[in-house]
Amino acid sequence: MEPEYYSGDYVFVKLSVELSDSNIGVFEYYGDAYIKQLLINENGAFLHSLNSKYEDIPIDANSDFRIIGRVTGKYPV
Secondary structure (H helix, E strand, O other): OOOOOOOOOEEEEEEOOOOOOOOEEEEEEOOEEEEEEEEEEOOEEEEEOOOOOOOOEEEOOOOOEEEEEEEEEEEOO
8 A cells, every 4th residue: 555554564453344436445455454544435345455456346235244343543563
């Protein structure tokens, strides 16, 4: 999630299954964990990276996906 979060940073997460559009959260997607921005619009729901080299990940009712929580802060290492 560069340029906001870097590999090795500690993040503070409030455990919750309820996130709103544009919240930064921790998500499990097909067994992998991600820090991404949740985007919800007329085209569906997506996990969006602030790093432009990564494409959005579409999520729907059939995706193996769960919300772990909302990122509330970070501690850079």
